[in-house]
Amino acid sequence: MTRKNQSSFLYETPGPRGRRNIRIGTAISVVALGGMLGLGLWRFGSHGQLDADKWLPFADWAIWQYLLVGLGGTLTAAAVVAALGSVFGVVLALGRLSKVRVIRWLATGYIEVARTIPVLLLIYMMLFGLPQLGINFPTLWKLVIPLTIANAAVFAEIVRAGILSLPNGQSEAALSLGLRPHQTMRLVVLPQAIRNVLPSLVSQLVSLIKDTSLGFIVAFTELLYRGQVLSTFNHLLIQTFLVVTLIYLVFNGSLTALASRLQKPGRRRSPIPLSLTALAGPIDTFQKEPRA
Amino acid sequence: MNFLSENLGLLLQALGTTVMMAVVAGIGSLILGVLVTVARVSPIPILRWAAFCYTQFFINVPLLALLILAVFALPDAGLILPLAPTAILVLTVYEAAYVAEAVRSGVNTVGVGQVEAGRALGLSLGQSFRFIVIPQALRAVVQPLGNVMIALAMNTALAAAVGVVELTSRANKVNLVYAQPIEIFTTTGLVYMAIALIIGLGAGWIEKRVAIVR
Numbered sequence: 001m002t003r004k005n006q007s008s009f010l011y012e013t014p015g016p017r018g019r020r021n022i023r024i025g026t027a028i029s030v031v032a033l034g035g036m037l038g039l040g041l042w043r044f045g046s047h048g049q050l051d052a053d054k055w056l057p058f059a060d061w062a063i064w065q066y067l068l069v070g071l072g073g074t075l076t077a078a079a080v081v082a083a084l085g086s087v088f089g090v091v092l093a094l095g096r097l098s099k100v101r102v103i104r105w106l107a108t109g110y111i112e113v114a115r116t117i118p119v120l121l122l123i124y125m126m127l128f129g130l131p132q133l134g135i136n137f138p139t140l141w142k143l144v145i146p147l148t149i150a151n152a153a154v155f156a157e158i159v160r161a162g163i164l165s166l167p168n169g170q171s172e173a174a175l176s177l178g179l180r181p182h183q184t185m186r187l188v189v190l191p192q193a194i195r196n197v198l199p200s201l202v203s204q205l206v207s208l209i210k211d212t213s214l215g216f217i218v219a220f221t222e223l224l225y226r227g228q229v230l231s232t233f234n235h236l237l238i239q240t241f242l243v244v245t246l247i248y249l250v251f252n253g254s255l256t257a258l259a260s261r262l263q264k265p266g267r268r269r270s271p272i273p274l275s276l277t278a279l280a281g282p283i284d285t286f287q288k289e290p291r292a
Numbered sequence: 293m294n295f296l297s298e299n300l301g302l303l304l305q306a307l308g309t310t311v312m313m314a315v316v317a318g319i320g321s322l323i324l325g326v327l328v329t330v331a332r333v334s335p336i337p338i339l340r341w342a343a344f345c346y347t348q349f350f351i352n353v354p355l356l357a358l359l360i361l362a363v364f365a366l367p368d369a370g371l372i373l374p375l376a377p378t379a380i381l382v383l384t385v386y387e388a389a390y391v392a393e394a395v396r397s398g399v400n401t402v403g404v405g406q407v408e409a410g411r412a413l414g415l416s417l418g419q420s421f422r423f424i425v426i427p428q429a430l431r432a433v434v435q436p437l438g439n440v441m442i443a444l445a446m447n448t449a450l451a452a453a454v455g456v457v458e459l460t461s462r463a464n465k466v467n468l469v470y471a472q473p474i475e476i477f478t479t480t481g482l483v484y485m486a487i488a489l490i491i492g493l494g495a496g497w498i499e500k501r502v503a504i505v506r
Contacts, residue, residue: 009404009407010333010335010399010407010417010420010425011335011417012411018335022335022336025335025336025339026337026338029336029338029339029342030338033338033342043369043370043371044369046370047368047369047370049368049369113481113485115442115488116442116446116484116485116487116488116489117446117481117484117485118446118447118448118449118450118484119446119449120453120460121449121460121463121477121481121484124452124460124464124467124477125477128464128468128473129467129473129474129476129477130473132467132471133474206351206352210352210353210354210355211354213354213357214356214453216356216453224354224356224357224360227357228360231365237364237365237368238361238365238366238368238369240365241361241364241365242361242365245353245357245358245361248352248354248357249349249352252351252352252353253348253352256348256351256352
């Protein structure tokens, strides 16, 4: 049951009538989609939003430089959250799978709570709440701490799914080779689990980069905030925010494309990590030699 | 806890706004998401392409950027609606992309035999989508759709950033007066957790009732 074209099983290869219907459907869709696009452009044009002088400023490299510094801030924040979040995520995932009941409850409780509180609420707490108690963090951390609290829980669930998806035989084999439980987890289970959920981790990274746009609220220099500052200077609100949206789209779109490439069945390697196949190398050649 | 009793009316009103936004955007995004999925798996190439572009756009662009674009920028092109409806509209089209992704993964779980049986009975493509593919696809993804709805409920908080006075925004305003951040934000967090819990339990209940035993 291989499905090359994901939806091809929903209909058979069209005959003459089917092809005619598809042509009619295509014509209607082109008219409808083109009509919507045309209506939008007409609306923009009639309010002078398509005038050349409203878009020409964006031919200036200085403006792009200004926005790209913002993208740099976005990526810095995302990198810090990804680093902290993945470490806490692995710890929480292991905690939720722990044999000790108290640890399991604590990890589960944290994950369930952190996943159901809006990040904006945590940011308002950082921004307006904690300073009232005399606790004040630098701007970057006002953004990074709430995002880490939320993302650690999501990373934990992804890692846990990876660990649970691994066949039991892997850890049983490792234990029977005399590895300690923590060695089994570190050397055998985790590396394979994380490889298996790599596409989900990349998708979560995209969602994380989107979340850093909340830096807009804490006035941290990231892409959306820079767009806001820029638009108060040039008064080109539509143009500026469309360009910012486009930058997000191109950057995150490439990451999403990477995630779906990782997911392609063709790229699924054997469940054995490369480091272990390297270890098994000499045995292979030993077996092959007599046959040659 | 005197902030609670003194502002109960305002806080309940704000909670009402949050719930209203979540419910309206939730229903809207479910309907729109299913339509996008149908376009995504339809035999018409340009519809498939348009649906692909739609989901990719909303999955890769931050909600806050879209909210700011819709609330502050689009009025320059004469596109203006009251604040809350704008926020609900943006939430709807944004979450519809996630609904579409979830439902599409459900479509892939529908058995080939089901569709073939439908064809053998003489169902047209539209009928087979309506009676066979979409109902089974939806049943398979109740839990993932529940997670999308929880994310939607959390995302209504972002409307506070563009000026909608909903729960997060009201809690923040109350805190600026009372300066009891721990109590106020914890209470608000508990309310959001309760909303998520209700959606989660609801999804579990629905799943139990509609799940297909294979």
